[in-house]
Amino acid sequence: MDLRLADRRFLVGGASRGLGAAVARSLAAEGARVAGVSRTAGADDPRPAVSVAIAADLSDRDGPGNAVRAAVDALGGLDGLVVNSGGPPGGTFAAVDEAGWDQAIAGTLQSTLRLIREALPHLRDGRDPSIVVILSSSVREPVPALITSNVLRPGLAGLIKTLVGEIAPIRINGVAPGRFDTDRVRSLDAARAAASGLAIEVVQAQTRDRIPLGRYGDPDELGRVVAFLLSPAASYVDGVILSIDGGMIRSLP
Secondary structure, eight states: OOOOOTTOEEEETTTTSHHHHHHHHHHHHTTOEEEEEESSSOOOSSSOOOSEEEEOOTTSTTHHHHHHHHHHHHHSSOSEEEEOOOOOOOBOTTTOOHHHHHHHIIIIIIHHHHHHHHHHHHHTTSSSOEEEEEOOGGGTSOOTTBHHHHHHHHHHHHHHHHHHHHHTTSEEEEEEEOOBSSHHHHHHHHHHHHHHTOOHHHHHHHHHHHSTTOSOBOHHHHHHHHHHHHSGGGTTOOSOEEEESTTOOOOOO
């Protein structure tokens, strides 16, 4: 299928590695021009695909605005936005202190609000404009010892559902990834192993047992789905929160 993304202009958050880098690769493979944001504008991923590397900390008050302006200057406008950031601090309610909550709110909630707000005027002038917000399986089922994500990600799902009626014809959708083979998930597995006294291989095997497909996802499997949602091929898909988790979460709907 031709997703008709050739020469479309996208800003992708957290594009230096993990899920953000996978999205950038998928968009670039379709001929899109990608401005990728990371704190250092470096590319930890061995297969970088960004046309423009932007250094910005999206958790800073001015970071999202600076990132959007740099992308628009480099690309000549915006046709799509991928909201993605490093996951918030892990831990139980008792373990996360005030500083941890401040970090989580700035990096997960405030960064999303500011990035969308800054991008909207440019997206309104774009071609078939679309936004995808990368969330977490925590929007449908709380993740043990990840209280910050369990609180904040469902709030972002509510933001998506609200904006559908406010920003049309700009489309906005979310994806809810489960367990992918990324640095973030590996660090969470390591923390769970340390807390439980189990070997990390045992923790990973327990997680795989919950996934009907029996494995962690490859980040590129998510990247391809996000590219589709951003594309004109998904022109009537709006306000969807799509699980990409190998069947792990079985909540309704």
